[in-house]
Amino acid sequence: MKKKQLILFCSIMTLFSFIGINGQTKTPLFTNAVYQGNDQVYIDNPLNSDEFYTPILQGCYPDPAITRKGDDYYMVCSSFAMFPGVPIFHSKDLVNWTDLGGVLDDVNEFNPHDTGISAGVYAPGITYNKYNDTFYMIVTAFSGNLGNIIVKTKDPMKGWGSPIKLDFGGIDPSIFFDDDGKAYIVHNDAPEKGKELYNGHRVIKVWEYDIENDKVIPGTDKVIVNGGVDITKKPIWIEAPHMYKKDGSYYLMCAEGGTGGWHSEVIFKSDSPKGPFIPAPSNPILTQRYFAKDRENKVDWAGHADLVKGPNDQYYGVFLAVRPNEENRVNTGRETFILPVDWSGEFPVFENGLIPLEPKLKMPKGSENKTGQKGYFPNGNFTYTENFNSDKLDYRWIGLRGPREAFISTTKKGLKINPFETNIKEVKPTSTLFYRQQHRTFSFTTTLEYKPKSEKDLAGVVALQNEGSNYVFGITKKDKDYYLLLQKNKWPFRRGKIISEILASTKIDIKDPITLQIKANGDKYEFNYSTNGSDFVNVGGVVSGDILSTDVAGGFTGCLLGLYATSANDAMPE
Structure with a gap:
């Protein structure tokens, strides 16, 4: 031939x-x-020109964390065994978001090939450090013997560095950078062996973090919350901690009650990042657990939140919640919602976060709703x-x-x-x-x-x-x-x-x-x-x-x- x-x-x-x-x-x-x-709630609640819908990320985008550099906001969510890991979004105004893909996008470094769908990687934190102009994403990975890892970048638009394995246990880590340049990691963990008082008893730990060598400093770990707001009431699953500093004081915000019907967000205050942290007298500052189960347009399970100062110096909080169907089943999963936060007093409070949540909000002044247009993620x-x-x-x-x-x-x-x-x-x-x-x-x-x-x-x-x-x-x-x-x-x-x-x-x-x-x-x-x-x-x-x-x-x-x-x-x- x-x-x-x-x-x-x-x-x-x-x-x-x-x-x-x-x-x-x-x-x-x-x-x-x-x-x-084509959900009825959006038909019944059309937007006015100065409004936008929440959730801002519909579908399975839970455990949101958020940070800011200048006018740029970056938000990450859990992804479990989905690939790439840790979806990341960008916004200029907290209304219009673009999808940047996944932080963990190299299968040679993050490979959930043998994990159940709810394992993989979840509960990320993201923080911008102004002292070295670097973004940090920290997360727990249940695959490849990774455990708690951190990745860094100067520009989230251009990808991230390789995962750095951190030497501590527990889950839900986040990193905080103090005014003096020092860094701390807070996370959920089990009580010391033999000190677990009840099923669901957890603690929040803090570590000092070595920025130069990207590792926790051995021997600096300390329990700063034991059980939750009031351990005599046997609170369950204190988790998802985030630390902030305002007016010289340190605030620790955590989820409490488990990611279900008793979910909530609570806040603590201290004079030091290593405590002692005193709970606010008005806790919880966000929850949907007190309302009628058959309420219209029900939103439930609200919690696992993070705060950011938004446009016009107005604080906002992103958090997870669910929208059950008529059989009270959760098929869209845990979604990312947003609310303005009032921090004019000593403690932050989610505005209208202690009443049944509504489907739409007023936009920050100067914003224009472009969701679903020009590459922006759709909602409604x-x-x-x-x-x-x-x-x-x-x-x-x-x-x-x-x-x-x-x-x-x-x-x-x-x-x-x-x-x-x-x-x-x-x-x-x-x-x-x-x-x-x-x-x-x-x-x-x-x-x-x-x-x-x-x-x-x-x-x-x-x-x-x-x-x-x-x-x-x-x-x-x-x-x-x-x-x-x-x-x-x-x-x-x-x-x-x-x-x-x-x-x-x-x-x-x-x-x-x-x-x-x-x-x-x-x-x-x-x-x-x-x-x-x-x-x-x-x-x-x-x-x-x-x-x-x-x-x-x-x-x-x-x-x-x-x-x-x-x-x-x-x-x-x-």
């Missing part, structure tokens, strides 16, 4: 390896994806359309336990996913491109060109809370026929082996692209398909979103919506 003929033959064979005889791609090709959110009701034809995929698309770049490639026709030999139920990197659920009422739609080669091949969409709580809606093969099926994967009571059930399946013709849709109205989820892109057929009826809820499935994340492909399929059509 002549050289030119050989090259042509190889090219044709390569083409056929991706494309079937009838033109269908064997490698799953997703030609678009559309997320549309919105439609996000992705055609996958840009050289740079939007940062809101993420991987699980590994980088998305390991399995995706963009083409002129759309996004190809190279299937891993990993099932969605395994605690391994999965070839799934995820988007966070951000509304109670939403639709997530994608068009798929795909021809599975065997029963081991499946591609489609997933709604996932964790590896043992998810729905799979995809195309596979049985004998010579092609099927679309809906599989439910659920942990049994007290965990154990995941129980998988085929809720429905239907034989389909795949000569043309298939449009798949996940649709929800509160707790009611539907999985639909269309062969013409407009007329949808339901598969499996209406199913419960219970297993996609944080409080039912467990863990700390919200529901993730994914474009999924696998060569380790175990879902067999009936």
Whole structure:
């Protein structure tokens, strides 16, 4: 065979390896994806020209921390086993935010490949040190034997340095820089061995920090809060500490009550960063735990906060909270909210943080609401359309336990996913491109060109809370026929082996692209398909979103919506 003929033959064979005889791609090709959110609360509460919505980050963006340099604000959140780790956002006015990706974006340095979805990395702190013009992000990593780590940069827009492992235990660290240039780390920890008084008894510790060598100074650790505001009342889970200095005094703000229905934010004061810290008489300064469970537009679990001086010298606090659906289930996960803070008195107080939270706020003077425009992160009701034809995929698309770049490639026709030999139920990197659920009422739609080669091949969409709580809606093969099926994967009571059930399946013709849709109205989820892109057929009826809820499935994340492909399929059509 002549050289030119050989090259042509190889090219044709390569083409056929991706494309079937009838033109269908064997490698799953997703030609678009559309997320549309339409919550009633935003319809009932339209914005005036001087207002913006809270939460400012809808969906699973919990445990916010914030810092400021000049007119630039930077905010980070927890990401658990999602990749990249620790999403970071930038704003000039606390209203309009741009997504900068993830701080921990090198899989060689942060690799959550073998961790459950709620492990990985969480509860970050971010602080700007004016004395050396450096930003510090500190966090607890539950993977790769990292523990508590810190990373630094002169410019968060240009990436971060390598993680530096710190020699202390506990979780939820943050770093504080004093006026004299000294640094301190505060964090949650267990009481000394033998001194735990009750389940949930925790302490807050402080360490002196060596800025030159980036390490805590051995022997400087000290317990500065034992139990919480009043240990005689057995407060649980004092955590997420942040230290501030104002008018010569030191303030320590912490979450208390656990990240659930009793969650709150409390404040302490001292003349020294090493205490003693005295609780404010008016604690808590933020909570939603005292109100009727059936209140309208319910926001709950408020706490885990951080403070920053905002525009016009007005203080603001960012914090996590949840918006349960009509069944009181938490499918959007813990989200990032914001409130102005009144610090005109001795202690800061979240404005309207001790009454039922409202969905909108007055903007800082001089701000203009540009959310959802010109690259700014959207909130409220919105439609996000992705055609996958840009050289740079939007940062809101993420991987699980590994980088998305390991399995995706963009083409002129759309996004190809190279299937891993990993099932969605395994605690391994999965070839799934995820988007966070951000509304109670939403639709997530994608068009798929795909021809599975065997029963081991499946591609489609997933709604996932964790590896043992998810729905799979995809195309596979049985004998010579092609099927679309809906599989439910659920942990049994007290965990154990995941129980998988085929809720429905239907034989389909795949000569043309298939449009798949996940649709929800509160707790009611539907999985639909269309062969013409407009007329949808339901598969499996209406199913419960219970297993996609944080409080039912467990863990700390919200529901993730994914474009999924696998060569380790175990879902067999009936």
